[in-house]
Amino acid sequence: MAAFISVWSHGLKSFLTMLGIIIGVASTIAIISVIEGFGNSIYEQFEGFGSNSLTLRSYTSPSDQLQGKFAKITAQDVDEIKGKVKGVEFxxxxxxxxxxxxxxxxxxxxxxxxxxxxxxxxxxxxNIELKSGRFLSYNDNNTRRKVAFIGDELRLKLNLPEIPDGEFIKYRDEWFKVIGVAKPKGTFFGIEQDNYLIIPYETMKGLNGQGWIPDIFLQLELKDINDLDSVKLALQTILRKQHNIVDEQDDFKIETSEQLTSGISNILSILTVVLGGIVAISLLVGGVGIMNIMLLSVTERTREIGICKAIGARRSDILLQFLMEAIIISGAGGFIGICLGYFISATTSLFIPGFPPSEVPLWSVMLASGFSITIGIFFGIVPAFKAANLNPIDALKYE
Known part of the structure; x- marks a missing residue:
C-alpha cells in the first residue's frame, strides 16, 4: 500500500518514468496484431484449397530471367497431364x-x-460467391461460348445495372454475354479484388490464336490424399520429359496447400520476431529509465529510509517497498501500453484503405504483461537493494 501511495503522490514523475514501457508495449501489441490480422487474411485466400489439392506453375531461375528465358506451362503440358496422370479428380x-x-x-x-x-x-x-446469375459451366468451356462472369468493381466501372445478367460487354473486339456477378471482396492492401472478367478457358485460348504460347497456372484436386506423392512424381516425370530437362533443375513448381500456407506462416513468424524484437528494445530503454528514477528516488528519500529503519522497519520491508514501486510503475505502464496498442491495432484498418482487420492474440497480451513486470523486477532490484542496505545512522544524517 505504501508503495502505491508513493507512486501516486509523484504522479507526473511516475508517468514519465513508465512512458518507455507504454511505448514499447503499445508498439509490440500493435505490430503483432497487425501481422496476425494480415496473416489470417492471407490464409482466407487459401481456404478453398483442400488438403488434397496441388498447384502447378512455371518457375524461371533468376539467371535465366537475366538471359531473357522464361519457362511456361503450355496447353500441351496440360493435355499430357490430363491423359497420363492418374488419381486426379479434376x-x-x-x-x-x-x-x-x-x-x-x-x-x-x-x-x-x-x-x-x-x-x-x-x-x-x-471461394467465389454469387451476387447474381451463375458461374461458368462445363458446357460453356466445352463449346467455347462467349459468356462472361464479372467482379462487382468492373460492373460499377462499366456502369452496368445492379443485375447485369444478359448484357453484352466487349473484350478483344468480341462481344460476351454477362451471365453473373460475384459478391464483392473489397480491396486487399490497396489491391482491388473485384475488378476482373472471367471467360471460359477454351474461349480464351481461341481468342489468343495459335501464335501465342500461354503460361498456364494449374490447380489439381486429387481423388485420394494418399495418392499425393505418386501424383507429384508423375507430374514431375511428365513435365521434365515435356520440357527436355535432363540434368537441370525443374522449371516448374509443384506445391500443396499446406506448403503454401506453411511458407507464408514461416515468413510471418520471422517478421513477427524481428519487428517484435526491434520494438522490444524500447522496453529495455524504459527499464533503464525506471532504474534511474528509482535510484534517484532512493537518494531523495534517504532520510525517510533512515527514519523507517529507526522505528523498526526491517531490511526486507525497505527492499519490498522499493521493488513494489518499480513493479507498480512497470505494470501500470504495461497495462496502459496494452490498451493503447489494442486501440492502435483496432483503428489501423479504418485509416488505411484495404488494410485487413487487425487481431490481438491473447498470447501477445500475456507476453507484453509478463515482460513489462519482469522489466520492473529486473531494473528495480538494484535500487531496492541500495535502499535496503543504507545504514540508518548515515541515512538520518543525510541532508
Whole structure:
C-alpha cells in the first residue's frame, strides 16, 4: 500500500518514468496484431484449397530471367497431364491476359480489368460467391461460348445495372454475354479484388490464336490424399520429359496447400520476431529509465529510509517497498501500453484503405504483461537493494 501511495503522490514523475514501457508495449501489441490480422487474411485466400489439392506453375531461375528465358506451362503440358496422370479428380487451368489489365467496354464506356480464362471448378477453388446469375459451366468451356462472369468493381466501372445478367460487354473486339456477378471482396492492401472478367478457358485460348504460347497456372484436386506423392512424381516425370530437362533443375513448381500456407506462416513468424524484437528494445530503454528514477528516488528519500529503519522497519520491508514501486510503475505502464496498442491495432484498418482487420492474440497480451513486470523486477532490484542496505545512522544524517 505504501508503495502505491508513493507512486501516486509523484504522479507526473511516475508517468514519465513508465512512458518507455507504454511505448514499447503499445508498439509490440500493435505490430503483432497487425501481422496476425494480415496473416489470417492471407490464409482466407487459401481456404478453398483442400488438403488434397496441388498447384502447378512455371518457375524461371533468376539467371535465366537475366538471359531473357522464361519457362511456361503450355496447353500441351496440360493435355499430357490430363491423359497420363492418374488419381486426379479434376484439373483447373487458368490463363491470365498476357497484357496485364485489358480493355473492356460496355456501350460508350471503357475501362481496364484483369481477364482470366478458366473452367467451372475455379469458383469453388477461389471461394467465389454469387451476387447474381451463375458461374461458368462445363458446357460453356466445352463449346467455347462467349459468356462472361464479372467482379462487382468492373460492373460499377462499366456502369452496368445492379443485375447485369444478359448484357453484352466487349473484350478483344468480341462481344460476351454477362451471365453473373460475384459478391464483392473489397480491396486487399490497396489491391482491388473485384475488378476482373472471367471467360471460359477454351474461349480464351481461341481468342489468343495459335501464335501465342500461354503460361498456364494449374490447380489439381486429387481423388485420394494418399495418392499425393505418386501424383507429384508423375507430374514431375511428365513435365521434365515435356520440357527436355535432363540434368537441370525443374522449371516448374509443384506445391500443396499446406506448403503454401506453411511458407507464408514461416515468413510471418520471422517478421513477427524481428519487428517484435526491434520494438522490444524500447522496453529495455524504459527499464533503464525506471532504474534511474528509482535510484534517484532512493537518494531523495534517504532520510525517510533512515527514519523507517529507526522505528523498526526491517531490511526486507525497505527492499519490498522499493521493488513494489518499480513493479507498480512497470505494470501500470504495461497495462496502459496494452490498451493503447489494442486501440492502435483496432483503428489501423479504418485509416488505411484495404488494410485487413487487425487481431490481438491473447498470447501477445500475456507476453507484453509478463515482460513489462519482469522489466520492473529486473531494473528495480538494484535500487531496492541500495535502499535496503543504507545504514540508518548515515541515512538520518543525510541532508
Amino acid at each position: 484439373i483447373t487451368p487458368t490463363l491470365i491476359s498476357r497484357s496485364g489489365e485489358s480493355a473492356i467496354s460496355f456501350k460508350n464506356l471503357q475501362t481496364f480489368g484483369q481477364v482470366y480464362g478458366t473452367t467451372y471448378t475455379y469458383k469453388d477453388i477461389q
